[in-house]
Amino acid sequence: IKASLLALIAIFSKAWVFYNSSFRLDKIEPKELFLNHFEINILENKDLSAILNQKYRFLSKGRQSFVFVSDDNRYVLKLFRFHRYRQSIFCNLISSFEIAKKYTTKIQDEKNDLYYESMNSYKLAYEKLKDETATIYVHLNKTNNLNRKFKIEDKFKNIHEIDLNEVGFALQKKAFSFKKALLNAKNDKKTFENLLSSFFDNLQSIYSKNLLNKDRHVIQNLGVIDDRVVEIDIGRFIIKNDFNEEKLKKEASHYTTYLKKWLLKNSKDSIEFLDEKLYEQIGRASCRERV
Numbered sequence: 001i002k003a004s005l006l007a008l009i010a011i012f013s014k015a016w017v018f019y020n021s022s023f024r025l026d027k028i029e030p031k032e033l034f035l036n037h038f039e040i041n042i043l044e045n046k047d048l049s050a051i052l053n054q055k056y057r058f059l060s061k062g063r064q065s066f067v068f069v070s071d072d073n074r075y076v077l078k079l080f081r082f083h084r085y086r087q088s089i090f091c092n093l094i095s096s097f098e099i100a101k102k103y104t105t106k107i108q109d110e111k112n113d114l115y116y117e118s119m120n121s122y123k124l125a126y127e128k129l130k131d132e133t134a135t136i137y138v139h140l141n142k143t144n145n146l147n148r149k150f151k152i153e154d155k156f157k158n159i160h161e162i163d164l165n166e167v168g169f170a171l172q173k174k175a176f177s178f179k180k181a182l183l184n185a186k187n188d189k190k191t192f193e194n195l196l197s198s199f200f201d202n203l204q205s206i207y208s209k210n211l212l213n214k215d216r217h218v219i220q221n222l223g224v225i226d227d228r229v230v231e232i233d234i235g236r237f238i239i240k241n242d243f244n245e246e247k248l249k250k251e252a253s254h255y256t257t258y259l260k261k262w263l264l265k266n267s268k269d270s271i272e273f274l275d276e277k278l279y280e281q282i283g284r285a286s287c288r289e290r291v
Contacts (some may be wrong), residue, residue, distance in 0.1 A: 023058060023066050023154045028167050030142075038119055038140040038173050041127050048137055051075055051171065052146065052164065057153040064118055066236045068152050069174060074146040075136070077152075080168035085115040118235050122170055124211060125234035132205050134173040134223070134230045142166060175223020179262075186267060193273050198229040198275045203255065206231070212240050212251055218259045249282045 042174070056068035056077050065078035074160055079232050087095070094100040119140050126138040146164035149167055153159055185191040199222065206212065214236040221233035240247075256278055266279070 006287055009178060017018050018213050023061070027081055028066065028079045028162075030080075030082050030166070030168055031086075033082055033085060033112060033115060034142050034166075035170065037116075038123055040138065040140060043126075043130070048171075048218055049147075051136065052150065055151045055153060055159075058155040062233070065170070066240065074174055074257060076172050076174050078170045079152075080118075080170075082168065085111045087111070104211065117238075119168075120248060121235050121237040124237045124239070125170070126212060127229075128209050129231070129234075129237065130204060132202050134175060134232065134233055135170060135234060136173065137169070137171040139169050139171075168266070170234060172232065172234075175225045175230055178222035178224055178229060179219045181224045183266070189269075192267065192270060194227065195224065196222075196274060196277060198227065199259075200281050202229050202231065204281060207243065207248060207252070210240050210243055212238055213237055213255070216255050216258055218255065219262050232261070245282070252278060275283070 021073055042168075047111065054071045056070050056075075059067045059069040059076065060273070062078070063081075065080050068077045068079065069075070070091065071075070087104065091104045091107055092114070095104040122138045122140060125133045125135045129135065136210075143165045148163045148165065150162050150164045151159055152162065178199075181193065181195055185195060199218075213221070213231060215233055217233075221231060223232040240251075256274065260274060263274060
């Protein structure tokens with residue numbers, strides 16, 4: 001009986017993980033969250049209709065979105081996982097008990113903060129960092145001008161038809177993995193250093209606009225398009241109006257920590273070049289502050 005119970009628990013646990021990790025239409029439904037909170041300065045894009053006039057198939061699941069790639073393999077559509085910002089079934093069940101109200105309220109407040117931080121980051125990426133993030137469009141409010149019969153294919157090859165006016169998403173150019181690009185260039189010093197230089201050029205461009213990315217997992221969050229390094233994870237950008245030389249030096253050092261650790265493991269010979277570029281980055285900041 002004990003073994004059967006453990007087996008049943010294991011099966012239930014796997015089923016629960018599968019249920020929560022798989023794409024479902026209810027997970028991208030904004031419901032009460034889609035209330036036109038975010039005024040977006042829409043930039044004209046004549047190609048948007050054509051880009052969206054094709055089927056997209058499931059590519060991966062991130063912390064903030066389900067990612068789909070276009071049939072022509074040139075674009076990615078990130079459908080926001082709005083279920084992350086709502087109370088769990090467990091919290092809904094216990095919220096009726098007075099003793100649990102403080103806990104469930106705290107959890108929902110944290111989810112609300114996360115929602116606003118994420119949406120504001122997408123807004124910043126679109127309005128301020130289109131080139132640095134390869135962002136084509138973000139949809140944060142209900143509209144009536146997009147494809148109402150947009151087709152997506154999930155990882156089980158099921159076809160879903162959604163109205164893009166009713167869901168939140170970010171549309172970006174598809175990038176090649178920064179990590180894979182570095183590994184491919186491991187024996188090509190010039191290409192390898194060009195990638196690192198491009199990384200710092202993009203970082204400098206972001207800092208020059210008084211913005212920064214709070215997510216410092218550089219290896220996973222960057223991509224390469226036409227030999228240029230771009231930020232592909234756009235959910236944690238913030239405005240930093242009080243940047244000065246000392247703060248930027250600290251931020252740049254922290255932001256390159258994971259990259260440096262990865263290089264120490266995979267390409268020790270490039271550490272000196274990384275440090276030179278980091279020093280140069282800080283020098284640019286110093287010059288900007290004096291100006």
